[in-house]
Amino acid sequence: MAEKDSSSDRGGSKRSAKPTINDVARLAGVSKKTVSRVINRSPLLNEETRERVEAVIRRLGYVPNPQARALALGRNFLVGLIHDNPNAQMVLNVQQGILEALQGTDFEMVVRPVDRNSSMMLDDVRAFLERQRLFGVVLLPPISEDDSLARLCDEVGCRYVRMGSVQLDDAAHMVASNDREAVREAITYLIQMGHRLIGLIEGPDGFRSARERRLGFEDALSTAGIGLPRSLIAAGNYTFETGVSAANRLFDLSPRPTAIFASNDEMAAGIVYAARERGVSVPDDLSVIGFDDTPIAAHIWPPLTTVRWPIVSMARSAARKLVGDVVDGEAPDDQPSMLASMLIRRGSVAPPPRT
């Protein structure tokens, strides 16, 4: 310890020295490179040599050092998840999907929540990407809708795949669902039940998902020849609380809508909550449809009819796009870029009251 430049290694760690590729090579009587070939399943390798080396590897319990590999290869084995989504279940589902795709590979997932309202957001992400030199990132909505983030990834040479409600990028960089079509179906279902006065609680301005869902809503109504007064559209921002207040605004309308579609389940749960507060019965007086099919949808009373967003599959597909060609030579667009949502019918929809 001639120089105390850095913090000293506090002695305790009795981490028994891990065997290295050199140890394996020496004991097997071959060169490092040959061991490296065994590890990487090189085809041009004598079967007998391979077995001898593998035996030594097993005996020593040798595991290649990922840091060294990362350095030598000039890339690491980290896939990042960048998100600013407040919905815990959604984020966790995405993590699950990514991890499923990474299962059995050398890749790990690192998670990076960001604050889209911060002016530093882009700088933060840039610093993160440059520092960590991630292999690639998955971008979760709503921040995935931001083109400047995608450009940033390009700039720093980091692969990316965006998830979203609509195709915003080419197939290699995008996994989308078709929200518009799914909402159209849901609203058509309400219309078939007899509803004519249907309210909409929108997602926040500037979110593509919000816009797509609204477009699906409008499509269904205009196809059925039903007009849509401005007053039936209430603003929300995907939180439970705005669901409550938007619902209250719609309840004050006269005539009152007999059904409300909320652009996500949180807000739909807010509608149900507000209805209880006001003594409005769901579904007898009011039908409610949400979007996402997060657990809350099934766990409130009455259980919510909602559109299931195929979030886990989307995430899995996104991660495969990212690492597929490295892992098994698969082309990045072998993975689907468009996945379908589906309507889940539960107890929050009924025909409108007779009055």
Add this chain to the structure above:
Amino acid sequence: MAEKDSSSDRGGSKRSAKPTINDVARLAGVSKKTVSRVINRSPLLNEETRERVEAVIRRLGYVPNPQARALALGRNFLVGLIHDNPNAQMVLNVQQGILEALQGTDFEMVVRPVDRNSSMMLDDVRAFLERQRLFGVVLLPPISEDDSLARLCDEVGCRYVRMGSVQLDDAAHMVASNDREAVREAITYLIQMGHRLIGLIEGPDGFRSARERRLGFEDALSTAGIGLPRSLIAAGNYTFETGVSAANRLFDLSPRPTAIFASNDEMAAGIVYAARERGVSVPDDLSVIGFDDTPIAAHIWPPLTTVRWPIVSMARSAARKLVGDVVDGEAPDDQPSMLASMLIRRGSVAPPPRT
């Protein structure tokens, strides 16, 4: 490309060569070592030299390569989160706490969900730890209660900190809350409201959190001199569904309990759901208290009175324990090992009905 050992680098990546420490050294007219000293804030360095080097670093936008650092230092900068907790909000809160603690350090967080029911679990985790050579891991309940996991970490030389409902390990390896005391308070509150027939929906067998919460429940009753018939205790496993079925079992009792405490919010939400199904009014006919204060608690009707588990602070504290001494020479037990829960009073508790 003489040898096609590994998958070829698909050409596209026009990642402009990142500046290295050599570039900085050359342009600043100093040696690598000097640049390294600047990066690591070595004190024995001429002020003028430092400034010159820093200027070059800024000009080049140089960022040290973490992989190379990890290799040279013999440790990486990854903190793992190992969990098998099905509660999304809880997992995400823990992630948030860990990331807060890691903020501004060179550490990143990798997430590893495991399946505690799999016989391969320990082997999987061992493979994970050995492969990735993580700096340390945070263990989330319920799997954190498993001593064999902690022993495994010791064995492979990986630091760990366990989170839990009771002190299961020494202060350097544990961050706990005091569930027992918190539940005692909650039940005492029910007793003060006049309840005498109080049901309990337990967490799964073998979970320390479940046991501690039950002990707190029993403590409060016996302190108040209230007996606890076996029939008032129903089994659950922390899921919404078992909350529903356990509640139904308690509803069939005669006399029916006037209050039920559930060992977590999911199950408490199940009670409220079941009550609605049966036409039992909460809180008029039945008071309900949950545990955790996850968002669902505030988002159902009526909003749940519950015990807030200080999960974010616990996670932050756990992560600081892990990296503290490396980051700023802080002793690992400068961080608290015990954090307090608190009762959040909302709308699901009222005095018992007169009858």
Add this chain to the structure above:
DNA sequence: ATTGCTCATGACACCGGTTTCCATTATGAC
């Protein structure tokens, strides 16, 4: 026997940092 080819393997440099060890320079005491 010589040439030409393929196959299996090894020597060696390299990735980008940190550390060791030594050389040089600056400082201060005499």
Add this chain to the structure above:
DNA sequence: GTCATAATGGAAACCGGTGTCATGAGCAAT
């Protein structure tokens, strides 16, 4: 002015892998 000492900076080794290229063996064709 000289010498001892401390402050500073550089050369080279090292961390543990991978890539490049050379080499020797084995074998078929000439």
